[in-house]
Amino acid sequence: MQVTETLAEGLKREIKVVIPKQDMAAELNVRLADAKDKVRINGFRPGKVPMAHLKKMYGKSIMADLVNEIVRERPTKILSERGEKSATQPSISMTEDEAEAEKILSAEADFEFTVSYEVIPPIELKSVDGISVTREVVEIAEDEVNEQILKIAESARTYETKKGKAADGDRVTMNYLGKVDGVAFDGGAAEDAELVLGSGRFIPGFEDQLVGLKAGEDKVITVTFPTEYPAANLAGKEATFDVTIKDVAAPAEVEINDELASKLGLESVDRLKEIVRGQIESQYGNITRQKVKRQILDQLDEMYQFDAPPSLVDAEFENIWRQINTDLAQSGKTFEDEETTEEEARAEYRKLAERRVRLGLVLSEIGEKAGVEVTEEEMQRALYAQLQQFPGQQKEILDFFRNTPGASASLRAPIFEEKVVDQLLTEIKVTDKTVTKEELMAEEEGEADAKPAKKKAAPKKAKAEASEAEGEEAAAPKKKAAPKKKAAEDSAE
Structure with a gap:
């Protein structure tokens, strides 16, 4: 096998590989000899098929497998011998002339192909003794842990249906249909949607207009989408929402105790605090x-x-x-x-x-x-x-x-x-x-x-x-x- 570098420009490399036809023929004969004892051909006893007949029937297919094997495996070996690493999978090019390819498969011509690739530049590692970093550490205050637990408790709090008007902090259950220029838009409708007033989950101004409504009441709410709203087709546009209030519920008192921990699947409030502290430490x-x-x-x-x-x-x-x-x-x-x-x-x-x-x-x-x-x-x-x-x-x-x-x-x-x-x-x-x-x-x-x-x-x-x-x-x-x-x-x- 002859390997010749034909391009060395910056990190780009190109090498030409030539495998003499006699080497290809020799390897073909080895593989034919190995196949002789394995193939079954009518009219011949196992292992008694003449090599000439075997070559006529299977020579080109075996040679094609050999060619594929060479282009799949040799480039890696060649680069290793050259002490190079390719940045990406090397590009392989070979003859596209059918007559020339036929000669290669018949072991009548040298097998030539070109490998093109970019090398990873050699990196000489330097001492890291001069590298220094500052690791910022936050001490977790008890108040921060309690604040997070309060948020958890609020998210897990229960609500009880009440009579009368909805107020800030109440949870309303509603159906709504959003429209822009009188036409409903995708994602602007829902049934039995729950919303805690004052949570800021909806478009600015939406929740404020629900305050004072009772179960069973309808209202048309008008709001304007923020100019930086993610949906470009709605950003900055005025919209109306046909809202029907189905239920108004008042929040129950929040208590941080073992009962709360039990609702969350934990054995005690101390364990809850331990987990929350661990989560905060992990975030920081x-x-x-x-x-x-x-x-x-x-x-x-x-x-x-x-x-x-x-x-x-x-x-x-x-x-x-x-x-x-x-x-x-x-x-x-x-x-x-x-x-x-x-x-x-x-x-x-x-x-x-x-x-x-x-x-x-x-x-x-x-x-x-x-x-x-x-x-x-x-x-x-x-x-x-x-x-x-x-x-x-x-x-x-x-x-x-x-x-x-x-x-x-x-x-x-x-x-x-x-x-x-x-x-x-x-x-x-x-x-x-x-x-x-x-x-x-x-x-x-x-x-x-x-x-x-x-x-x-x-x-x-x-x-x-x-x-x-x-x-x-x-x-x-x-x-x-x-x-x-x-x-x-x-x-x-």
Whole structure:
């Protein structure tokens, strides 16, 4: 086998592989000899079929299998021998001339094919001794725990039907039909809908107009949808709702005691407090971890600057850009509304894609050198979490992960990434700092409100830049907000 490099331009590589016809013929004869004792042909005893006859009947099909096997397996071996890693699946090209292909299958011509790919640049890992992070820690006050328990108690409170007018805090049961310009709209109707007045669940002004109504009364309510309402066809428009009140119920007194805990399936109110405290700690802990992770990635970004494989960057950018345009369409906005232009947004998100890919490759190298592995049990848990998100579609989800090449990488990558971060946290300097919950949340809220045109430091706000721990395409951003919510930067969290 002859291997000749025909292109080495930046990260792009192209190699020509030639397997002499005599080598192909020799391998064909080996396979024919192996098949001789296995095939059954009328008129011949087992193992007594002449090689010439066997070659005439099965030679081309066996040679076709050999060709497929070579193009499937040899490129990986060749790249390994060259000490290279391909960023994506290498592209294989071979002759399309039927006459030439016929000669190859007959072992009358050398088998030639070309392998085109982009290499992952070699990454020389640097010492992490200089990396330091501040881990913000919030001390959970008893008042905060009690406040959360009160909310739980209020959500679990009972209501008793009352006579008379509905007041703030009462629960009304109603039928309603919404119309815009006299025409009913999708999602604007319901029967036996329950609403606690003053909860703010409905369009501003809707609940206020229900106060004072009694069971059995009808009323036409007029409201105006907010200009930023998610449904573009309703945003900013005036609508009427034909409402029929079916029941008015007053709230029972809220009591935080063992009876409340029992209703929630717990043995005591102390156990309820313990669980609520744990949930609050977990919520703050998640924010703390993401801020620590962002600090780590920011510093890694400064340490490692190299050209990322264009194919990976293109895939990552398309992934981000598709989500951005979906968000804009759902919100009924344009880039101008977000104080930017499409050209500026493209340039900015392109930089973000480059950073995500580059950091993904760095984390992959760090994890590989540290022996970080994702266990089968961890993969199964991740798959189970996916199944829980799509009730009733479990079979389709399982089939997707079983039959889609690379789908399992979307489960593995975030697990691998988090384990690499855990590994780094054992090696770098970590300083704990006690802060208030307001201090912990302040930066998060500020970042969430940044607009694309103002995100001059976006590529350094490492919320999502490394979701592809193995250089695979990152999962689509999960946030549904428009670009000003930095959806594309949050996918790794």
